Amino acid sequence: MTESVGISVPKVSINGAAVTGIKADALLDVRVVLETAAAAAATLRFHDPYFELLEGSFAKIGTKLQVAFPDAKGTDVIVFKGKIAAIAAEQGAADRHELVITAYDASQQLSHGLTPTTYTEMTAADIVSKIAKRNSLTAKTSITGKKMTYFLQLDSDHAVLDELARRNGAEWWVDDATLHFTKRTLKAPIKLKWGTTLQRFSARFSGAARVDDVTVRGWDPATQKAVTGKATRSAVTSTKVGLKLKMTDTRATQAKALKASSTVTDMPVGAADEAKALAEAMQADLAAGELRVQGEAIGQPKIAAGSTIQIEGAGTQLAGTFVVNRVEHIFGVGRPLLSRFEGGRHGGSELADHIVSAQRGSVRNRRQFAIGTVTNVKDPDKVGRIKVKLPTISDKDDSAWARVVSPGAGKSRGLHLMPDVGDEVLVAFIGGDPRNPVILGGIWSKKFAPPTPEPVKGDKVGERSLVMASGAKLVFTENTDKKKAVVALKHAEPETNLQFDKDGVKINAKKGTKIKLVVGDASVELASDGTITLKGGAITIKATKNLTLQGQKVSIKGSTGAVMDGGGSKVDLSPSGAKVQASGMVTVKGAMIKLN
Incomplete structure (x- = not known):
């Protein structure tokens, strides 16, 4: 039988003043909930059939509230400190109204x-x-x-x-x-003995979610390699997860028969130690969820979130200690303080539930983006698709054929810049379905740096470019003075370029090379030594005004003849002779003239 425990009357203070007298006598019920990862809450009910407490200045929103209970030695233990957040009038037993005060601690x-x-x-x-x-x-x-x-x-x-x-x-x-x-760390325990201070107690071990090992995979853009971290169940002792009951170790050994492994690929990590830490956290969370304990103790105000309880007198399997995750202290008029507590993982842990749902094959938060490295660009359908390897998922398997997102893509048009094998790319999955990957674009890294390392001048981007692997590039320089802006098409040899600026269009070629324009049988060739050669079936030079030919020596040669026509005058040279003709006077002048 349960040992008799005295009534624990709470001591309540509002805004630093103790609630005493008639107001204290009106207190019907106190509930204080303390929980990890949640705000502590206190709910107090006062008998208030005539609304005197509600209408007076007894309690105000934002004022401080403190609740304490005496322990077995009569020492007051503060179980709650917070501020009043809500005040209500509710109908209680026999339709009589009650004043209900709700307060939260500082974590709210x-x-x-x-x-x-x-x-x-x-x-x-x-x-x-x-x-x-x-x-x-x-x-x-x-x-x-x-x-x-x-x-x-x-x-x-x-x-x-x-x-x-x-x-x-x-x-x-x-x-x-x-x-x-x-x-979760075991501390100096609060001892509870079955049949005396421990009124109700249950424990349930489940190996359904157990996995032998958890592997977390990620991608390190600096090294362009996959990173992995692994944690095994055998390395997680019950002490490490705040549970030291013999039942845990016994049943965990038996659960080894339920073999399973889990690989997590959609929680981004960039380094092996980060992946390892995450894998260990997941494995520990799973282990903590294998055992769930619940109990009710009487007269134990010291039980709080994070405290340690030691069970005694409940057999050898249940003997041991565990960390409390949640406790609800309940006071009712004429009854001793009742504390309902929980240990082990309670509620839902996103990490552990994430793995469990994956094991069961249920629909979960599907992958939306991933890093890939290009493995194949030879699309059998010739529609510009590629295949990639997703190192955060597998080092061996290629993706499905992935379409490449491209500006202006459409029927026989668009910017066509395909990635090369080995390039790092960002992959998205339509609807989260890995059967429908698309490539959003390439990604630079320390290993594969941008072609123009420092295009920035001050806080402005001074140059934008389109660069090919061969070194050929199209460069756009930025300048607030539009007259200084330049568009240039450059060869791998920087001296060879085509430049558009405020002065016009300029074509430059490296010294020792040529610039040659060819259309069918016609060509114009500019050599770096200054020689210009024009070739064609017929060449016409026509000026609407003056035409000047100037040089140290000017030579005109015709294979079958040469004609100079000055309007009314004409000189006709042919292999058979020469003819000078004018509509007016012909003047021949020189220091000496010889006519044969």
Whole structure:
């Protein structure tokens, strides 16, 4: 039988003043819920049939509320500190109204508001400390980890703490003004004995979600290689997940017969140690969910989220310790304090549930984007598709044929710039279906750097270009002075280029080479030594005004003849003779003239 325990009358204070006298006598019910990763809540019900407490100044929104219960030694234990958030009038037993006060602790403000925040070169513990300080809390963390180069907060502080906890295998909760962020750790226990302080107790072990190993795969753009992290179930002891019951070890050994492995590919990681840490967090979360314990203790106000309970007198299999995830302290008039507690993973853990749903083949948050490396560009249908390897998923398997997104793509038109085998690309999946991949574009990295390393001048991009692997490029230079803007088509040899600027069009060729324009049998050739050669079946030079030919020596040669026509005068030269003809006077002048 349950040992008799005295009535634990709560001590309530509002805004620092103790609730006493008639008001204390009107207290009917107190419920305080303390839970990891959630705001602590207190609900108090007062007998108020004539609305005197409601209409008076007894309680106001935003005022402080504290609840304490005496322990077995009569020492008051504060179980809740917070602020009143809601006040209600509800009909209770016999249709008599009750004043209902609801309050939350300081962690409730973590869900309020959202200001996008960037954290650079910080560990998870650093970010937790920043969040705590921002909310007037003091952080107490035991998590060590690698610094994250960049972390962007786009959700509430509460959501960020959840994410960091999941990725680090940790729990978080607020106790008064302290934000605790730690792994599930066994501490000095609160001892509960079956049949005395422990009134109800149940434990359930399930190996249904057990996996022998969890592998997390990611991609390192700096090395252009896949990264993996692996965690085995055998490396996760019950102590590491805050459970040290003999039942856990016994049943976990038996569950080895349920062999399974799981690979996670859609939680981006960029380094092996990050993948390893995430795999360990997932495996620990799964292990913590194998055992679920629930119980009811009486007269135990010290039980809180994160505290450790030791079970005694319940046989050898249930003997041991575990970390409490949730407790609800319940007081009713004429009854002792009842504390309902839970241990092991309760509710749903996104990481563990993520793996379990994958094992069951259920529809889950499908992959939307992935990094790929091109493996095949020879599309048998000749419609510009390629195949890629997705290193975060497999080092061996190619994707389905993927269409390539291209500006202006349409029937026989569009910008046609296909990636090469080995290129890193960003892959998207239509509807999250891996059977329908599309290539969004290529990605530069340290290993495959941009062709123009520093096109920026000051805070402006001074040059934009289209560059081929051969070195040929189309370059657009930017300038606020439009007269200085240049468009250039350049060869791999930089001296060879076609340039459009304010002065016109200029074609340059490397010294020792030629510029040659050819149309059928006609050609114009410019050599670097200054020689210009025009060739064609017939060449016509026509000027609407003057035509001047000038040189050190001017030679005109006709294979069958040459004619110079000056309007009314004409000189006709042929192999058979020469003829000079004029409509007017012909003048021949010289220092000496010889006529044969």
